[in-house]
Amino acid sequence: MRKAKVVVTRNIPRRALEMLQERTEVFVWESDEEIIPRDVLLREVRDAAAIFTNVADQIDREVFDAAPHLRVVATMAVGFDNIDIAEATRRGIPVGHTPGVLSETTADLTFSLLMATARRIPEADRYVREGRWKSWSPMLLTGQDIYGATIGIIGMGRIGEAVARRAKGFDMNILYHNRSRKPEAEEALGAQYRPLDELLAESDYVVLMAPATKETNKLIGERELSLMKPDAIFINASRGTNVDEAALYQALKRKQIWAAGLDVFETEPIGADHPLLTLDNVVVAPHIGSASIATRTRMAQMTAENILRGLAGEKLLHTVNAVVYEK
Numbered sequence: 106m107r108k109a110k111v112v113v114t115r116n117i118p119r120r121a122l123e124m125l126q127e128r129t130e131v132f133v134w135e136s137d138e139e140i141i142p143r144d145v146l147l148r149e150v151r152d153a154a155a156i157f158t159n160v161a162d163q164i165d166r167e168v169f170d171a172a173p174h175l176r177v178v179a180t181m182a183v184g185f186d187n188i189d190i191a192e193a194t195r196r197g198i199p200v201g202h203t204p205g206v207l208s209e210t211t212a213d214l215t216f217s218l219l220m221a222t223a224r225r226i227p228e229a230d231r232y233v234r235e236g237r238w239k240s241w242s243p244m245l246l247t248g249q250d251i252y253g254a255t256i257g258i259i260g261m262g263r264i265g266e267a268v269a270r271r272a273k274g275f276d277m278n279i280l281y282h283n284r285s286r287k288p289e290a291e292e293a294l295g296a297q298y299r300p301l302d303e304l305l306a307e308s309d310y311v312v313l314m315a316p317a318t319k320e321t322n323k324l325i326g327e328r329e330l331s332l333m334k335p336d337a338i339f340i341n342a343s344r345g346t347n348v349d350e351a352a353l354y355q356a357l358k359r360k361q362i363w364a365a366g367l368d369v370f371e372t373e374p375i376g377a378d379h380p381l382l383t384l385d386n387v388v389v390a391p392h393i394g395s396a397s398i399a400t401r402t403r404m405a406q407m408t409a410e411n412i413l414r415g416l417a418g419e420k421l422l423h424t425v426n427a428v429v430y431e432k
């Protein structure tokens with residue numbers, strides 16, 4: 106019997122690929138940088154039973170329509186806003202993702218971005234490299250303190266809590282906003298719940314960790330930015346669509362807030378001519394929250410495992426739309 110076909114939309118760590126190749130016929134879009142062209146994706150899924158995807162692909166109704174034999178979709182990510190989950194559910198197709206394994210790594214990146222922005226590390230690096238360093242100087246590249254400051258975390262899920270644990274190590278005062286209260290985080294970390302507007306007004310660091318949903322779309326816009334302190338630092342390591350980027354640009358340009366550290370953008374990738382990149386008070390990264398070698402390897406293996414389970418008719422390790430099992 107012909108083996109089930111899996112479409113892997115990007116180069117993935119070897120062990121994960123081998124896991125799939127042992128049991129399935131694999132098509133891989135072998136690129137580290139270029140996303141799979143739409144026509145190739147639509148062509149390759151025609152006889153596919155599974156798709157191994159990532160945050161850069163749009164797995165929408167057109168893709169589901171093109172793939173009549175599809176039995177499982179698994180994304181090498183915790184976020185799944187790039188996949189039409191309702192459409193998958195309607196067709197009884199489980200969608201797998203990789204929560205948990207990337208929380209600590211993503212919190213590390215989030216905190217690195219916070220520290221790099223507060224202490225102006227990229228600007229300092231450019232300053233030295235460009236030969237501009239003339240002498241030690243009392244106010245040269247002075248930034249904001251991290252220890253003892255107030256951090257406000259919007260979205261207190263697994264990653265938000267991991268950020269809070271790091272903040273506790275820096276003796277920060279921890280505020281959070283979330284759909285539901287988190288009594289364990291309040292108990293263990295001393296985190297205090299705040300309505301959004303109060304969190305924005307009180308925080309020295311506003312850290313956005315919420316998933317992209319209808320409710321969080323442009324959650325931070327002109328009004329929200331206007332509530333922040335003039336020396337506030339805004340960090341986004343969640344999804345770019347959670348922020349009104351044009352409003353953020355204006356707030357940063359006018360120094361209405363002090364700085365921003367951004368790992369994600371409204372439309373990715375951004376070009377080198379993006380307006381935010383004209384500002385010195387912006388530190389950017391190309392959506393690398395979970396990008397440690399160990400974590401990306403684990404995520405790829407978990408995604409492969411989700412696919413193999415789905416093809417075997419078993420429950421995935423982590424299913425976004427578990428309701429499909431009730432049918």
Ligand code: GLV
Nearest residue numbers: 160181182183184
């Ligand atoms: C990355 O953005 C993820 O959702 O894992």
